Amino acid sequence: MLCQWLYHITSIDLFDGRLFRAGVAAMLSIVFVLFFMPKYIRLLQGLDATSDFDKDGKSKSPPIMGGLLLVIVVEIVSLLVCKMNGYTISTLVILALFSAVGAIDDIAKVRAKRLIKLGKLKAADYMDKADGISSSLRLFLYFLFSLVVAIFCYKFIPELKGDLTIPFCPIDVFQIHLPNWIFVAFMTFVIAAAANGTNFTDGLDSLVSVPILTSMVFVGLVAYVSGNFIFSQYLSVPYLPGCDELFPLATSIAGALLAYLWFNSPPAEIYMGDAGSVGFGAAIGIMFILVQAGLFLPIVCVIIIAEACSVLLQILWFKFTKKTTGTGKRIFLCAPLHHHYQKKWDGRFPSKPLMNSKIVWRMHLVSIFALIVSMVIFFGVR
Numbered sequence: 001m002l003c004q005w006l007y008h009i010t011s012i013d014l015f016d017g018r019l020f021r022a023g024v025a026a027m028l029s030i031v032f033v034l035f036f037m038p039k040y041i042r043l044l045q046g047l048d049a050t051s052d053f054d055k056d057g058k059s060k061s062p063p064i065m066g067g068l069l070l071v072i073v074v075e076i077v078s079l080l081v082c083k084m085n086g087y088t089i090s091t092l093v094i095l096a097l098f099s100a101v102g103a104i105d106d107i108a109k110v111r112a113k114r115l116i117k118l119g120k121l122k123a124a125d126y127m128d129k130a131d132g133i134s135s136s137l138r139l140f141l142y143f144l145f146s147l148v149v150a151i152f153c154y155k156f157i158p159e160l161k162g163d164l165t166i167p168f169c170p171i172d173v174f175q176i177h178l179p180n181w182i183f184v185a186f187m188t189f190v191i192a193a194a195a196n197g198t199n200f201t202d203g204l205d206s207l208v209s210v211p212i213l214t215s216m217v218f219v220g221l222v223a224y225v226s227g228n229f230i231f232s233q234y235l236s237v238p239y240l241p242g243c244d245e246l247f248p249l250a251t252s253i254a255g256a257l258l259a260y261l262w263f264n265s266p267p268a269e270i271y272m273g274d275a276g277s278v279g280f281g282a283a284i285g286i287m288f289i290l291v292q293a294g295l296f297l298p299i300v301c302v303i304i305i306a307e308a309c310s311v312l313l314q315i316l317w318f319k320f321t322k323k324t325t326g327t328g329k330r331i332f333l334c335a336p337l338h339h340h341y342q343k344k345w346d347g348r349f350p351s352k353p354l355m356n357s358k359i360v361w362r363m364h365l366v367s368i369f370a371l372i373v374s375m376v377i378f379f380g381v382r
Helices: 001-009 020-045 066-081 087-119 135-156 180-201 209-226 230-237 244-264 274-291 296-299 301-324 337-344 352-381
Strands: none
Touching: 001 244, 020 066, 020 209, 066 087, 066 244, 066 274, 087 135, 087 180, 087 244, 087 274, 087 352, 135 180, 135 274, 135 296, 180 209, 180 274, 180 296, 180 301, 209 230, 209 244, 209 274, 209 296, 209 352, 230 301, 244 274, 244 352, 274 296, 296 301, 296 352, 337 352
């Protein structure tokens, strides 16, 4: 809105340019997060907004809900910089709705911890990452919100016709086409699954931030190219008018995450919490679908997919073996995947923080490698 207003009163084309607005979005997000996060951390510390305990039952960990500030910043910056159309509105709505669910979940965890301190709840009854909103209610809300927004997108975005770009296959050779409600169902599933998977990934300092960043780099560039007729024809990607407004939205998220790493890099001063991981995960899901790159999500977000699949496989295998043999067995030492490596590598490093750093950095490198491979496939191989 701000850039549009400046363009209308000055007639300077710069304010209407996608690249300029994308840069402004990134810088505004960085500045806002760097300025407000220290104050926000002090506020949360004063409210004792933490969910972890030490052995004595006293919380000494950094506060959670850091992601809530990031989402607020992204929403404000996007409203200032992006033009509102079906692409941006649906993404911002999904981000807000899923972040709200995550925030309620975080608040429920903090409340449960306070009840333990007051002696109204036993610590044994409290399970971190599980004792906020019930999993069934969370999943219901995920699918409900995803379905409503997916229907909106299908009805009001003319270019969204159920087409999916296939890796290694040029669009003039073949594209998968999902008709009507099959595509809506697919879009609903991808949004909900991406939100859940990103939430599972948020388990170690900075672990979830880099996969979100690499996702935004990929989807932002794809949106910019797809929204430009000349670039899309030259690179043989689908031409989606208006889709390039997702580019400044993606850079806004990327800028917020970069600034967040200033405070979340080990040792973390604040955790993202479900308010951020769930919201940004859902945004990843819908943005990949909107740019017709849904089949590239498992490649770009390989860490998020691996974390989610490790949990799913662990649960299914445990239930299957318990039903067939009477004793539940596990594929991984612990799930999600980063917990498996924590147990597997226990004792191999001088300290636990060093071990966690090794796990995190290796997963960061995998995310970067996956981004490079995805860019080569999407823009080069086809």
